[in-house]
Structures are given as structure tokens and as C-alpha cells.
Amino acid sequence: MLFNSYQFIFVFLPLAWAVFFLLGARSATLGAAWLAAASLYFYGYWSLSALPLLITSIVVNYLFGKAILSPRSSGSALTSKHALLVYALVFNLGLLGFFKYANFLIRTANAFLSPGNVLPAVDVDLPIGISFFTFTQIAYLVDAYRREASERSPVHYGLFVTYFPHLIAGPILHHKQMMPQFALASTYKPNIDSVTLGVLFFSLGLFKKVVIADGLAPYADAVFGAAREGAMPTLSDSWVGALAYTFQLYFDFSGYCDMAIGISKLFNIALPINFNSPYKAASITDFWRRWHMTLSAFLKDYLYIPLGGNRRGKTQRYRNLMITMVLGGLWHGAAWTFALWGGLHGLYLIVNHAWRAVVPQGLAGFLPAWLAKLTGIAITFLAVLLAWIPFRADTAATAGRIYRGLLGMNGISLPASLGSLASSPQYSGFVFEGLLPIAARSGISVPHVLGWLGAAAGIAFFCPNLPEFFSRLEGGRPMSAAQLKVLAIACGVALVVSLGLMQGDSPFLYFQF
Numbered sequence: 001m002l003f004n005s006y007q008f009i010f011v012f013l014p015l016a017w018a019v020f021f022l023l024g025a026r027s028a029t030l031g032a033a034w035l036a037a038a039s040l041y042f043y044g045y046w047s048l049s050a051l052p053l054l055i056t057s058i059v060v061n062y063l064f065g066k067a068i069l070s071p072r073s074s075g076s077a078l079t080s081k082h083a084l085l086v087y088a089l090v091f092n093l094g095l096l097g098f099f100k101y102a103n104f105l106i107r108t109a110n111a112f113l114s115p116g117n118v119l120p121a122v123d124v125d126l127p128i129g130i131s132f133f134t135f136t137q138i139a140y141l142v143d144a145y146r147r148e149a150s151e152r153s154p155v156h157y158g159l160f161v162t163y164f165p166h167l168i169a170g171p172i173l174h175h176k177q178m179m180p181q182f183a184l185a186s187t188y189k190p191n192i193d194s195v196t197l198g199v200l201f202f203s204l205g206l207f208k209k210v211v212i213a214d215g216l217a218p219y220a221d222a223v224f225g226a227a228r229e230g231a232m233p234t235l236s237d238s239w240v241g242a243l244a245y246t247f248q249l250y251f252d253f254s255g256y257c258d259m260a261i262g263i264s265k266l267f268n269i270a271l272p273i274n275f276n277s278p279y280k281a282a283s284i285t286d287f288w289r290r291w292h293m294t295l296s297a298f299l300k301d302y303l304y305i306p307l308g309g310n311r312r313g314k315t316q317r318y319r320n321l322m323i324t325m326v327l328g329g330l331w332h333g334a335a336w337t338f339a340l341w342g343g344l345h346g347l348y349l350i351v352n353h354a355w356r357a358v359v360p361q362g363l364a365g366f367l368p369a370w371l372a373k374l375t376g377i378a379i380t381f382l383a384v385l386l387a388w389i390p391f392r393a394d395t396a397a398t399a400g401r402i403y404r405g406l407l408g409m410n411g412i413s414l415p416a417s418l419g420s421l422a423s424s425p426q427y428s429g430f431v432f433e434g435l436l437p438i439a440a441r442s443g444i445s446v447p448h449v450l451g452w453l454g455a456a457a458g459i460a461f462f463c464p465n466l467p468e469f470f471s472r473l474e475g476g477r478p479m480s481a482a483q484l485k486v487l488a489i490a491c492g493v494a495l496v497v498s499l500g501l502m503q504g505d506s507p508f509l510y511f512q513f
Helices: 006-026 028-046 048-069 081-110 130-145 154-162 175-182 192-228 235-266 284-290 293-307 314-332 336-358 369-392 396-406 436-442 446-462 466-474 481-501
Strands: none
Touching (some): 048 081, 048 130, 081 130, 130 175, 154 175, 192 396, 192 446, 235 369
16 A cells, blocks of 8 residues: 555544544543554555565564563573674574565575576565565664663564555664653543644645655656666666656655654654755765765664674774675675675765775865765765666676766767757757657657656755755744735645656655665
8 A cells, every 4th residue: 555545645644633632532542552563554554465474573572572681691601782782683584585685695696606507496486575574673672672762562573563654665763762652641632733734744745655756656667667678778778767766766766754744743743854965965974964864873772883883993983884885785785786785885985085085075175065075965966876777787797888878978869959958860859869769759859858857856955855844833933814825725736746656556665675
């Protein structure tokens, strides 16, 4: 069940919301139990066959957490807190490794084996959201080991893991962020301000996904799809495809994050901010403070720092950065293209830290502050765009064809001037000269491409993100009546347009991770 589906918007969400407050008025435990049950139904709607795995994971991890928190867990070496944590990590990483990485490892091994000795693939489907609910529970177990979190109620623990706004595509939650909110009596009483903010967040997030991200998808799909089939995209083809995917992923993930925040606000729950205008970042470290912020924090707290962080000199720091980012890439998907994406970001971070070590002031030591910031944003955006190519490509060969095209090595094929794009005979009304059959089927024209990319870039670079924009409503700085009216009209229009354009087969890109 997609957030951007009529079943979710008009059936599941209103029913889950209404019953939550009806039961919550009688008992907070009943309200929490209903929300946990509704979340399990939400997951089962996606994949009923994977539901037993999710429930098993919750039960086993709850029991591990309870054992780790027990005073008796400090006994023998085999039952100590440390040993129990190790058993729990082996269980979680074992499940994740089997379902997500078994076939990847088999394919990798088969590449080095003779044809007569290849290993058979494992007949298993990837359970949706397994990375998110596994990492959420790993964080809880480590926090329990550190005595930073505890949960005695199985109902509350089940809700913490399954809470449906985050279950499929994040954010990665911490127990201490969520469960205190479910302990508040005010959570179980409808709040008009929270409902208003929730609807606004949801409406604008839906617009980002359905209108902007899905509007950009045909351009990215045409170029990457043709490159996958062996076509050699030209300079213009490659840059259009790379830019289209760069902004498609931005608005797809931003839209999901906003919708998840909005849904949670309907239930008086505040989710952690997971997206903060990352394309405005002036350095790659700043980018990772803004993009998938809860994953960045998880990788830092539970991987980079345990590896040693920056405590053992620059060489070890650079090694730890590379290991963290490559594993972060593989977390996104079981393919070497994701490892390449993570490796590129690891290299970016190493270069960034090395540059800062040599030139502490960065570009500001050579350029005016405004120009240094603008240059930093441009360089960071270009680096991120180049890394998105293997992230989107299905193979390294596909990514290589796009990279060649970006450098003009597959041909230029540009009209003499921008004004002649639409009428140029070589384009026949389509931007993709080399990919004309695919472009024609998609109805892709030059004005469409320029319009979509220009609008996406304008919003990404110059508009505030929604949490930043709406923080003034929650921070004691209310808008005027006229401003609120304009905002309400804009959100209403966005919602109506989005509802009219929704398609049932357009899942969020991060659902596959």
C-alpha cells in the first residue's frame, strides 16, 4: 500500500487515525496496540509472505533486549551482556545477509568459477523494508547494552519497530526518540494544530512525489534504460539523464520524508528530520549532514566510531571513512554499483578532510565568502551527481556508457543554439537524438526537459525545505491570516493536482533498499 495511493489516503489512513483516538481515549495501551496492529496490516498488505519474518524478528529482538537489560545477564561469559549482544547481532545480520546478500555473494563467487561449477541461486524474495527494521532494532539493542534505552512492554516495542510511517523507507528510529511520545496522555487526544500541519506536510510531500519526481522519471528512465540495452548516449542525452535522476531521487525521497512527517503529526508524533535541502550543501560532509540524516547518524554512531573514528590518526580515519561509506553503499543494495557509489563518497570525504587539514579556511581563504559558498555548492552538487550514476545504473558497464556520454565521448549532437532545440531537424522535437525511438514512445520533448529540470533545480536550490518553513508555525511565530490563506490554497491545489495524477505503480525509490 503506497502513501500515494487512493486506498491509503481514503481508507487506511482515516480508519487508522480514527480508531487510534477512539481507543486511546479509553486506554493508551489499547491505542498503541491498535497502531501496532494497523502497522502490521500495512506491512502485510505489501507482502503477506514476509510478515512472519517481521514478527519473528520483533519477537526475537525483544527477547534479546529483555535479556540484555536483565541484571542476571552479567553472569558467565556465555550469558553476559556482551555475549547476548553478539548473539543478537549475529541473528540480525544473518537474516539481513541471507535475504539481501546471499544471491549477491553467489553471483560474485560464480564470476570466478568455471561454468560447470557455478553455485545455484537462492530462491528467496527480498522482504521490503528489511534494512530499516533491522537497523532500527540493532540500534535499540546497542542502546540497551549501553543502558541508554529499555523497553519492558512487548506492545510498545512492537509499535516502536512497526510504526508504519517509517517502516518501509525510514527514518531509522531510536527508542528514546519515539517511545516517550507514546507515553504522553496528550498523544491520544486529537490536536487541531497537529492535524493541520500533518495535512500540509502530507499534501506538499505528495506533490513532490507525484508531480515532480514522477514527472522527471521518464527522462532518467529513457537514458539509463537505453544505456542498459547497449546504446551510447550522447553528451546531451547523458546530462539530461543524469540531471533528471539526480532531481528525481531528491524529490522522491524528500516527498516521502515530508509525507511520513505529516502522517506522524496526525497522530501527535514527531518523527526525526531525515532530509534537509542536501543540494544546498557547500561540502560533502555538509551533504551527509543533510541527506538521509538518520542513516548518516547510524553509520557514524554504530560503525565509524566503533571502528575507531578519527582517534588513531589520519590514515586510520581515512580507512574508517572508506569502510563506512562502502558498507553504507552496500546497505542500499546488493550490487557492486552500490559499493562503487559508497566508495566514491568515501573518496570525496577523504579529499574533503585532507583539503581542510591543509587549508583550514577552505575556499573562503581565497575567495569572497559568497563566492566561496557558491563554488562549494557547485562542486558538491557535481560530485554528488557523478556518484548517482552507478547508484542508478544496473551494471558498471551501463554507468560507464553514461560517464562517456557526459564527457562527450559518445558524440555531442547539440544544436547550434538553445533557441533552436525544439525545431532542430536532428532532434525531430525530442531531446534524445540518439535514443529517438525510446524518447518518442515517452513523448519527451525539449521544452518538457528544460521546464522540468529548471523547475526542479529552482525548488531544490532556492526554496526552504518544509520542516524549516513550518518551524515558524511551531516556534511561536505565527503567519498572518493572509499568509495562512495563501498557504492553505497552495496546499489544496497541490493535493488536488496530486490526487488527479496519482498512479498505482509508482513506489518510492527508497522502498527497494
